[in-house]
Amino acid sequence: MSEVNGCNLPDDLYYWVEKHVWAKPEADGTVLVGMTDVAQSLAGKIVVVSLRSLNKTLARGKSAGTLESGKWVGSIPTPVAGTVIAINEDLKGKPSTINEDPYGTGWIIRVQPANWEADMAELVTGPSGIEAYREKLSADGIQCGSAS
Amino acid sequence: MDETKKYLYILTTGPEVAYRSASPFFLATTAALMDHDVSMVFTIKATGLLKKGLAETLTVKEGGEGSNLQFFIDQAREAGVKFYVCAPSLDLNDCTVDDLIENDGVVGGTAVNEMALESDVVITF
Numbered sequence: 001m002s003e004v005n006g007c008n009l010p011d012d013l014y015y016w017v018e019k020h021v022w023a024k025p026e027a028d029g030t031v032l033v034g035m036t037d038v039a040q041s042l043a044g045k046i047v048v049v050s051l052r053s054l055n056k057t058l059a060r061g062k063s064a065g066t067l068e069s070g071k072w073v074g075s076i077p078t079p080v081a082g083t084v085i086a087i088n089e090d091l092k093g094k095p096s097t098i099n100e101d102p103y104g105t106g107w108i109i110r111v112q113p114a115n116w117e118a119d120m121a122e123l124v125t126g127p128s129g130i131e132a133y134r135e136k137l138s139a140d141g142i143q144c145g146s147a148s
Numbered sequence: 149m150d151e152t153k154k155y156l157y158i159l160t161t162g163p164e165v166a167y168r169s170a171s172p173f174f175l176a177t178t179a180a181l182m183d184h185d186v187s188m189v190f191t192i193k194a195t196g197l198l199k200k201g202l203a204e205t206l207t208v209k210e211g212g213e214g215s216n217l218q219f220f221i222d223q224a225r226e227a228g229v230k231f232y233v234c235a236p237s238l239d240l241n242d243c244t245v246d247d248l249i250e251n252d253g254v255v256g257g258t259a260v261n262e263m264a265l266e267s268d269v270v271i272t273f
Binding site: 056068071072074075 | 151170174178181182183215219220223
């Protein structure tokens, strides 16, 4: 786990830095998707999560749902194209789980990817990925706080 | 399969009832963020919400946390929501299109009806 500007960034995830979303390929070929610590910090306490229904097919960058925190609302652009095979139902009852554990129990959707190899090439990971995120945070002057 | 739907929000209430001003923009934003095609039509007194310099000073909730309408307008525009102004309402609000913030055009009554016909969802405020 790396820490950049107060934001936690696991080294093994694949990031779409501009959108503040992560992807995690799993052994069964599916990909888990969630929002980064940066996203939840920027959003503040999340009070509503609305997710696409199961079995929706999403192109990369299309909205998997929305997050609301009071007057703010933002989309959840999926970093991987494919079919939504699971959504995190627990978030409906406790949306702030995304604030508290964005890389664990705060995961958002599980996708059966259409072409993970192609999407993976568009994401960053490992030390170079963390460095890319560092540059983004510095450029935008983002500092994570304790939103939860 | 393209699941994009057309949403049309028709607003009639203006700055005279500030607490009614933000929700339409918020709802339109959420629809746009779900990748739908979203338009807002401003008619009757709602056109007044788009007057330059107004939204920054229009407090949505008196005594609240101080949110002004500009926040909600910016959020909607960033999400891709389109703003259309009803032509006859300009005179009703003593303004011209030049007095309004950036928008996507002035439309007449026929056009509004056609927009409603072509939309999957029409919501009025």
